[in-house]
Amino acid sequence: METVQRKKFTAASWLLLVLFAILAVLMLFPLYALFLASLKPASELFRYGLNVRLDFDVMSLDNYRSIFTGKGEAGHYFEWYSNSVIITVLFTLLSLLFSSMVGYGLGMYRFKGRNLIFTLVLIVMMIPVEIILLPLYKLTVSLKLINTVWGIILPFMVAPLPIFFFRQFALGLPKDFMDAGRIDGCTEFGIFFRIMVPLMAPAYGAITILQAMNSWNNFLWPLIVLRTTDKFTLPIGLASFVTPLGSNYEALIAGAVLAILPILILFLFFQRYFIEGLTVGGVKG
Amino acid sequence: MQQQINREPALASKPRNRLANSQHLAPYLFVLPFIISFLLFFAYPLINAIIMSFQSVLPGEVTFVGLDNYRELWNTDFADALYNSSRYTLFTLLLLIPIPLLLAVMLNSKKMPFSNFFRSTLFIPALTSVVVAGVVFRMIFGELDGALMNSFLHLFGISSQRWLYSSELSMFALLVLASWRWIGINILYFLSALQNIPSDLYEAADIDGAGTRTKFMKITVPLLKPITVYVLTISIYGGYAMFTESYMLWAGKPSPQNIGLTIVGYIYQQGFQYFNLGFGSAIGVTLLGITLAVSMLQLILTGMFKKEE
Numbered sequence: 001m002e003t004v005q006r007k008k009f010t011a012a013s014w015l016l017l018v019l020f021a022i023l024a025v026l027m028l029f030p031l032y033a034l035f036l037a038s039l040k041p042a043s044e045l046f047r048y049g050l051n052v053r054l055d056f057d058v059m060s061l062d063n064y065r066s067i068f069t070g071k072g073e074a075g076h077y078f079e080w081y082s083n084s085v086i087i088t089v090l091f092t093l094l095s096l097l098f099s100s101m102v103g104y105g106l107g108m109y110r111f112k113g114r115n116l117i118f119t120l121v122l123i124v125m126m127i128p129v130e131i132i133l134l135p136l137y138k139l140t141v142s143l144k145l146i147n148t149v150w151g152i153i154l155p156f157m158v159a160p161l162p163i164f165f166f167r168q169f170a171l172g173l174p175k176d177f178m179d180a181g182r183i184d185g186c187t188e189f190g191i192f193f194r195i196m197v198p199l200m201a202p203a204y205g206a207i208t209i210l211q212a213m214n215s216w217n218n219f220l221w222p223l224i225v226l227r228t229t230d231k232f233t234l235p236i237g238l239a240s241f242v243t244p245l246g247s248n249y250e251a252l253i254a255g256a257v258l259a260i261l262p263i264l265i266l267f268l269f270f271q272r273y274f275i276e277g278l279t280v281g282g283v284k285g
Numbered sequence: 286m287q288q289q290i291n292r293e294p295a296l297a298s299k300p301r302n303r304l305a306n307s308q309h310l311a312p313y314l315f316v317l318p319f320i321i322s323f324l325l326f327f328a329y330p331l332i333n334a335i336i337m338s339f340q341s342v343l344p345g346e347v348t349f350v351g352l353d354n355y356r357e358l359w360n361t362d363f364a365d366a367l368y369n370s371s372r373y374t375l376f377t378l379l380l381l382i383p384i385p386l387l388l389a390v391m392l393n394s395k396k397m398p399f400s401n402f403f404r405s406t407l408f409i410p411a412l413t414s415v416v417v418a419g420v421v422f423r424m425i426f427g428e429l430d431g432a433l434m435n436s437f438l439h440l441f442g443i444s445s446q447r448w449l450y451s452s453e454l455s456m457f458a459l460l461v462l463a464s465w466r467w468i469g470i471n472i473l474y475f476l477s478a479l480q481n482i483p484s485d486l487y488e489a490a491d492i493d494g495a496g497t498r499t500k501f502m503k504i505t506v507p508l509l510k511p512i513t514v515y516v517l518t519i520s521i522y523g524g525y526a527m528f529t530e531s532y533m534l535w536a537g538k539p540s541p542q543n544i545g546l547t548i549v550g551y552i553y554q555q556g557f558q559y560f561n562l563g564f565g566s567a568i569g570v571t572l573l574g575i576t577l578a579v580s581m582l583q584l585i586l587t588g589m590f591k592k593e594e
Contacts, residue, residue, distance in 0.1 A: 012396045019391075020399075024406040030421045030465065031409070033433060037424070049432025050424035098318040105315025109308075117316055124327055126518075128526040128576060130549045131569040134556045135333035136326065158322035188311035217414035219529045220549075224557060235416040242420060242536045256417045263412045271405055278411070278470055279477045 031260070038063050038257045042249040063254035076229050077255055080237035083149070084216060087233060091153045091215040092208055098158045099207065100200060103166020104192060108173065118167070125160035130220070137224055147227040156221065162207045169203040170196075202276075209270065210277035216263060234259050334573075337566035344560075354567035363568065365543035366551040367575075369456075369531075373547070374524025376460050381467050382516055388468070389475035390505060404476065408469035418466055419533020423449075426458045426534070449534060452544040459545070462530055471516055478512035479505070514587050521579050525572065528553065548572050 033050055039059040067077045106118055129136075136155060145151030173196060181191035197204075219235045226232055232240065238259060241252035267274050341350045388407075392400050410418070425433040426448035435445040448454045482505070490500050528549035535545050539554075546554075548568065556565030 009398070010396055012394075013398050016391055016394070016397050017399070020397075020403045023388075024403055027407055027410055027465065027469070030418075030425060031413070033425065034417075034421045045424070047429075047431070049427040049429035049435070050421070051431045051433060051436060098322075101315045102319040105312045109312035109315070111309070111312040114312070117319065120323055121319065124323065126522070126576075126580065127331075127573065128522055130526050130528070130552065131573045131576075132327070132330035132334050133549075133552055134562050134565045134569060135330035135337060137556070138333070138562070139326070139330060155322075155326040158318050163319060182308075188308065189314075192315070213412070217416075219414065219416055220553075235414050238420065239416050239533065239537065242423070242533065252420060256420050259417055260413050264409070267405075267409070267412055274408070274412075275404075275473055275477075278408075279473050 034253065035257055038253045045249055045253075063250040064258075066250050067254050067258070076232065076237060077251065079230055080232045080234045081258075083231065084234040087149055087152055087222075088212055088215040090149065091157060092211045094153065094157045095159055095162060095211045096204060096207055099162035100166045100197070100204065101192070102158065102163045103168075104170045104173075104196060104200075106163070107167040107170025108175070108178065108196075121160045121163050121167075125164065129156070133220075133224065140225060146225060147231050148225075149231075151225040152218075152222050152233075159211070162211065165207060166200070166203055169200055173199055205270075205273045206276040208277075209266075209273045213263060213274075213277070334566045334569050337563050338570045340563045340566075342562035342566075350563070354564045355571075357564060358567060358571060362543060362546065363551060366546045366548045366568075369544070369546055370525050370527065370548045372456065373459060373463075373527055374521055376456070377463050377467070377524050378517065378520050380460060380464055381471055381520060382513065384464075385468055385471035385516075386475050386509065386513070389472045389479055390501065392472065393476060393479045404469075404472070407472055410465050411467070411470045413466070415466070415529040416533055418462060419530060422458060422462045422465075423534050423536070426461075449545075450541055452542070455534070455540070455544050458534060459527075459530055462534075463527075474512055474516050475509060478509050482508050510587070514583075517583060517587075518580065521583065522576065525549075525576055525579075548575075 033052055036052055036054070036059075037045060037050055039061070040055070041058060041060075041062065044055075044058055102121075106114060106121075140146055140151050140155070143151075145154065177195050177199075178191055181195050186194065217235060218233070219239070222233050222236050223239070226236055229237075229240070234255075238252060238255055241248045241255070338354055339349055339351060341348050341353070391397060392404060397403075413421075427433075427435070428445065428447045428449070429435065430439070430445050432445075434448060438444070438446065446454055448458050486504050486508075487500055490504060495503070526549055527547050531540065531545035531547055531550055532553075534540075540546060549572070552565050552568045552572070555561040555568060
């Protein structure tokens with residue numbers, strides 16, 4: 001009966017199809033408009049605003065060229081790009097290592113203080129970091145981490161949501177493997193790295209995407225920590241182009257398109273992991 | 286057994302190794318990164334925020350001023366920020382819970398063609414950073430006649446609007462931006478929960494002759510409660526923590542008559558533009574109070590305290 005129902009393309013199916021097609025067009029429209037704008041000279045934008053006029057006479061790759069040839073402030077663009085890549089890679093790797101360790105410790109061992117620590121994880125998860133922005137900034141200054149990569153990474157590297165997720169995952173790991181490892185003379189960390197880490201591969205996949213995306217798109221904290229143009233990350237650099245006078249729209253718009261590109265490409269290849277990563281907190285909570 | 290006995294002396298000769306092997310110590314070593322990070326980057330700053338909120342912090346000069354900072358909160362800027370953040374939070378809740386829930390139910394329906402394709406498409410805006418999204422929406426809501434929103438209005442014979450100069454219109458712009466980035470994510474949350482609802486519940490309802498609406502109200506909505514509470518929680522959190530969206534829409538400048546000022550925007554302004562760290566901390570502590578109060582209220586209203594888990 002089910003198969004019959006599925007094959008039949010009913011009126012309801014058509015209605016849903018039309019509704020979602022309209023919705024999809026609306027959702028993709030802003031990105032399409034951005035892409036079109038990136039092909040047009042800034043003068044066009046100033047005269048008409050962002051629009052979807054297809055005018056092949058004025059469209060060119062000049063905006064992208066201005067980034068690659070590095071005229072003016074746009075000269076820093078690829079420096080920002082590589083800063084963002086470095087920070088994202090370091091942040092994600094360290095975050096994976098530490099949050100999986102903590103989550104595994106909380107999920108696999110029974111020890112005194114376990115519940116207290118788990119409660120603290122939940123508290124960190126529930127309190128917005130924006131509340132401690134100023135003292136955290138003061139601390140970063142006194143640790144001499146202002147305007148450094150580590151200043152951005154260290155405070156948020158051991159993140160509560162990934163810990164929570166790894167703990168949930170670790171609760172389902174086979175305890176027998178631990179005893180087997182011990183009998184074979186493995187150290188506790190040996191058991192973790194050699195036996196458990198491979199078993200947690202799906203969790204690592206989801207958290208990698210989640211943390212990489214957060215880091216790549218992170219704005220407020222880097223805005224506070226970073227001071228000099230050469231240290232900027234991509235979002236901070238792009239935001240610095242958004243001045244009320246709008247002096248650098250060419251670089252801004254082409255730069256924005258190039259900033260989305262890596263994440264978009266990753267998404268097209270690893271859709272499943274993105275979806276798992278994003279629903280990490282919700283499903284099991 | 287034999288092997289283990291043989292290994293004993295080897296271990297004893299390396300006390301450090303034995304310590305690392307200890308099953309009692311190991312869990313603490315595993316959770317150590319969190320303990321250090323919690324104490325240094327969370328507990329210490331949080332206590333510091335509370336202390337600083339009673340201080341006047343100037344370079345090289347810190348004085349206790351009692352409740353002065355809190356008294357100072359009684360001003361129109363803070364009232365504007367509180368009003369904007371609360372209004373934004375409320376509207377995002379009203380928009381971004383029922384609509385994604387309905388869309389998720391539709392996507393989950395057997396009658397839905399290309400469900401996976403639409404799921405991915407609606408999710409794509411979530412990949413963009415708020416900075417990029419802010420750039421795009423700042424231009425979409427531009428004041429020129431040719432800008433997207435205005436040319437759309439022209440289709441209905443409505444004249445151009447200066448979107449980012451009025452409280453109502455700019456709130457609308459912020460909400461469009463929020464909906465654009467969040468609908469896809471919230472749909473995913475609801476979808477993943479929907480797929481965990483056992484299908485025999487619906488089959489049983491079918492046998493009892495229940496209609497689509499009854500099934501939705503009596504099965505789907507109650508069973509989605511945990512995920513709805515989760516989405517509600519992160520939406521309240523996100524609503525009150527909103528900053529970058531308005532920062533980008535007004536290009537990092539103060540918005541006219543504070544129409545885009547949020548609580549976090551006010552913290553940023555006082556702390557990092559006026560270096561008023563004590564007062565900024567008082568705003569932060571107040572925000573902490575607000576978020577705690579709202580979460581408590583929400584937990585009580587949704588009855589999460591009744592359930593022992």
